[in-house]
Amino acid sequence: MARTILYNLIQLLFVLGFAPLYSGVLSRFKEIIQSRRGPSIFQPYRDLWKLFHKDEIVSSETTWIYRITPYLVFIVPLFVASLIPVLTAYPLAFAFMGDMLAGGFFLGLGGFFAALAAVDTGNPYGPMGASRTRMVGFLAEPVFMIVFFTVSFVAQSTIPYIVQQKWVVSPIAFFSPAHILLLIAFLMLILAEGGKIPVDNPTGHFELAMIDESKGLEYSGRGAALMKWGGQMKFLVLTCIFLNVLLAPWGLAADVQFGHVALAIPLILFKILLFTIVLVMIESSLAKLRLFRISEFLGAAFIISVAAMIASIFSASAA
Amino acid sequence: MASAQTQLIEGLNALSGGLILLTAFGMVAMRQVQGVMRFFIVQSALLATSAFLIGFNRGSIHLIALGVITIGAKVIAIPLVLKWALSEDLYQRREIDQVINIPSSLLLVLLLAIAAEFLVSPLVSISNDPVVHVNLPISLALILIGAYSLIARREAIPQLVGILAMENGAFFAGVAIAQELPLIAELAIAIDVILIAVVIGVLTRDITRAIGTTRAATMSELREEPQQWR
Numbered sequence: 039m040a041r042t043i044l045y046n047l048i049q050l051l052f053v054l055g056f057a058p059l060y061s062g063v064l065s066r067f068k069e070i071i072q073s074r075r076g077p078s079i080f081q082p083y084r085d086l087w088k089l090f091h092k093d094e095i096v097s098s099e100t101t102w103i104y105r106i107t108p109y110l111v112f113i114v115p116l117f118v119a120s121l122i123p124v125l126t127a128y129p130l131a132f133a134f135m136g137d138m139l140a141g142g143f144f145l146g147l148g149g150f151f152a153a154l155a156a157v158d159t160g161n162p163y164g165p166m167g168a169s170r171t172r173m174v175g176f177l178a179e180p181v182f183m184i185v186f187f188t189v190s191f192v193a194q195s196t197i198p199y200i201v202q203q204k205w206v207v208s209p210i211a212f213f214s215p216a217h218i219l220l221l222i223a224f225l226m227l228i229l230a231e232g233g234k235i236p237v238d239n240p241t242g243h244f245e246l247a248m249i250d251e252s253k254g255l256e257y258s259g260r261g262a263a264l265m266k267w268g269g270q271m272k273f274l275v276l277t278c279i280f281l282n283v284l285l286a287p288w289g290l291a292a293d294v295q296f297g298h299v300a301l302a303i304p305l306i307l308f309k310i311l312l313f314t315i316v317l318v319m320i321e322s323s324l325a326k327l328r329l330f331r332i333s334e335f336l337g338a339a340f341i342i343s344v345a346a347m348i349a350s351i352f353s354a355s356a357a
Numbered sequence: 358m359a360s361a362q363t364q365l366i367e368g369l370n371a372l373s374g375g376l377i378l379l380t381a382f383g384m385v386a387m388r389q390v391q392g393v394m395r396f397f398i399v400q401s402a403l404l405a406t407s408a409f410l411i412g413f414n415r416g417s418i419h420l421i422a423l424g425v426i427t428i429g430a431k432v433i434a435i436p437l438v439l440k441w442a443l444s445e446d447l448y449q450r451r452e453i454d455q456v457i458n459i460p461s462s463l464l465l466v467l468l469l470a471i472a473a474e475f476l477v478s479p480l481v482s483i484s485n486d487p488v489v490h491v492n493l494p495i496s497l498a499l500i501l502i503g504a505y506s507l508i509a510r511r512e513a514i515p516q517l518v519g520i521l522a523m524e525n526g527a528f529f530a531g532v533a534i535a536q537e538l539p540l541i542a543e544l545a546i547a548i549d550v551i552l553i554a555v556v557i558g559v560l561t562r563d564i565t566r567a568i569g570t571t572r573a574a575t576m577s578e579l580r581e582e583p584q585q586w587r
Contacts (some may be wrong), residue, residue: 213368215375215491222379334386337460341382341467348474349375 042131053119057270058082065184067318078299086263094259101215108261113270115275116149122198125302127290158255161304163245178230183252184343192350202287220344226339232273235321334355370410371491373403378476381502387467397518401431408532423543430547435554442558456509473498473563492533499526
């Protein structure tokens with residue numbers, strides 16, 4: 039028991055520590071593909087360090103929502119990280135607290151407060167970004183729902199650990215159309231939720247075109263650092279769900295030996311590295327969609343997820 | 358009977374079936390003529406894969422030959438023919454206009470796919486061949502989606518691709534149902550399909566030359582000025 043709590047803490051530290059590296063590697067790869075020089079992969083750490091040592095300025099017009107939001111945005115991905123398989127293939131000490139639906143709700147809570155805080159500032163760009171994020175959010179919601187339904191229908195459970203074991207068992211289950219369609223739908227969802235290129239440009243500095251970034255414009259110092267770190271961790275957590283639950287649950291520690299858990303860390307990092315290359319290829323080969331085309335992008339994700347649901351229900355009734 | 362290899366092949370067939378459905382959705386979602394064509398090419402290649410898999414599983418030379426014919430006709434010949442027949446400008450045009458906008462058509466197409474599953478399910482329950490269980494609903498969905506894009510698209514080439522998708526649907530069903538689909542029949546169909554593509558391609562090119570558009574929706578008047586046509 040004490041061991042699983044320890045591993046759970048390691049899992050949290052993993053997410054905490056490697057989230058900035060992940061975003062650094064992502065932007066570095068992108069720069070290599072675009073043949074620019076770009077900063078080193080450790081730049082996000084330096085950015086965070088710098089922001090933590092700066093003064094924080096809080097507008098006197100804002101309320102408590104504005105002040106509490108950075109902490110919530112920072113904590114929520116950590117909560118989710120303790121529910122999902124990041125390093126181990128078996129549930130850890132805190133995994134009993136919630137299933138995949140709870141993870142979705144937690145991430146939604148962070149997004150909700152970020153949107154409220156953006157409106158709270160009175161900055162004209164904040165509410166614009168917040169309303170756009172909500173638009174992407176409510177278009178992504180049905181896709182999330184259908185993905186969850188299908189996953190829980192196939193695995194007879196909504197606990198991520200059981201879901202993951204269901205897909206590993208046989209290559210037939212892995213290559214079943216329901217699974218592949220789900221993977222595509224969830225990948226599109228990650229691109230939308232993480233503010234990646236077909237939906238949003240994460241490196242854009244033009245306020246009118248921002249979706250995700252403009253919510254944090256008013257934050258400075260520690261608040262900005264927490265918001266930034268929280269966003270990076272959210273993306274890492276989504277990636278872990280995609281990789282460890284749905285796509286490739288290999289390389290996770292299968293037992294409680296310390297060495298295996300320690301070995302899992304480089305394996306997972308390697309998996310994330312491969313995923314980063316795919317992500318960079320997607321991001322570099324597509325153009326950003328116009329705002330009103332986002333509904334089509336997520337509509338397509340919805341159609342794909344429903345197709346996955348049909349496929350899984352009918353193949354189950356046939357068997 | 359159900360050895361591991363058979364199961365794997367059936368699984369891969371199911372996968373290509375699912376991806377074929379995905380390409381059918383993609384053909385409805387695309388705005389560009391080129392994009393529609395690309396999805397059609399991928400769909401035909403998947404179709405050929407399915408024919409290869411089933412042919413290998415049943416030890417049928419006919420089905421494998423069918424796969425080769427499909428690749429020759431639909432993956433290579435038809436795109437080349439259309440590219441030859443159409444001007445570059447027409448081939449790469451964006452913003453095909455539709456009767457119903459794209460998100461709504463995607464939802465309609467989804468309903469068609471669900472309807473296809475339900476309509477076929479009593480038929481499918483007769484057979485206990487897993488290949489039939491996968492192929493029949495998807496082929497009916499393909500036929501319905503092809504018919505839908507015939508109705509909803511207003512440009513000539515996507516309408517042609519709609520017809521070809523319907524043909525693909527029929528082929529996908531035929532592969533599953535007929536143990537030994539006669540090669541001669543499929544050969545005739547393949548040549549027929551290429552001929553359809555040539556005829557429509559040439560017609561479209563001439564219509565574009567004569568009146569500068571391929572929007573089928575605006576061609577509602579009869580004109581008796583034969584000198585304009587050549």
